[in-house]
Amino acid sequence: MSENKSPAVIRLSEARAEHTAQMMKINDITAAIARSKKEREAAIENGKEAETNWRTRFRSLRGNLTDELRAQHSQRIVSRELAEEFTGLIEELEFEHEGEMIKAVRTGHAYVNAHNVAFTQYVEGQWEAAMRNLSPTLVRAVRLKLLSLRLNDRGRHTDPRHQEPEAILAREVGKVLADKAEAARLDMDAEPVVSEIGVYRPALTGVDMKLYNSPCSIQVRLQECNKKLEKQQKESQA
Incomplete structure (x- = not known):
């Protein structure tokens, strides 16, 4: 139930959903680009074949434009125009892909940040409770160990490498706990919150990581997109 979740976990769920939806948009566009390129290549090949057949037939008939020859002529024009239409469509889809990828970088950052906040807050709460x-x-x-270290404290005023008993104790206790923690395994069936949050940083499969790791690149890409958009608007108004 959402009312039992912390605000940070709720925000993580929202950020995850937003990023997933954004990546679905990109996947759809990517699939459309691949499909359009395949169809364009088919149209080009069909056009080449129709062109060759038409020219061969045209010469063999000595320029006699039969109905069949006219139909072949129309077919080669259709194939050529279809290839051009796919070329234009691919350019539009690739432009759309750029814009959606910039959005995906933003939703990706929001997702990763939300995960970091949710996981950190939960862990800190568990730590404080423990x-x-x-x-x-x-x-x-630990108290007895500290007393023992103090009792055997030597070289406080003469040894430059002297360490305070508290520092020695902190290191020894810390090492024991760290070693045990490293060897411990979380039972995820008994960790519903950790399971929902996720232990590791979210995988941003499909995101342009060069853009993700470079805010400057995003600004450059935005400027390029804006220029393309302005050019398209001017061409449509001409």
């Missing part, structure tokens, strides 16, 4: 409920046995052992 720190408030430390085992009395552990606290006692």
Whole structure:
């Protein structure tokens, strides 16, 4: 239920959905470009074949324009015009793809940031709860260890490499906990929140990572898109 989720997790779900929807748009455009290129190549090949057949037939008939020859002539024109239409369509689709990719970079950033916030907030909450409920046995052992280190503290005023007992204790406890944590495995069946958030950074499959990692490149691409758009508007008004 959404009312049981934190605002950060809700925002993550929204950002994930927004980015997924944006990538679906790009996938549709990419598929349309691939399909159009294939159809253009077919039209070009058909046009070449029709051109060759027509010229051969035209010469063999000594210029006698039969109904069949007229039909072949129309077919080669149709193939040529169809190829040109696909060329124009591909240019439009590629321009649209550029604009949608810029949007995908933005939704990708929002998705990754939302994941970072949700995961960090959840982890910090779990950490604080654990720190408030430390085992009395552990606290006692740490206290005794600290007293022992202080008792055996030597070289405080003479050894340049001297370390305070608290620093030694922090390092030793930290290493033990880090080693145990490294070897531990999360039972994801018992981690509904972690499972929903995801442990790793979201994969941005299909996103132009050069644009993603370069705000300057995005600005350059936007300027190029704006110039193309202005040119198209002028041509349509001419």
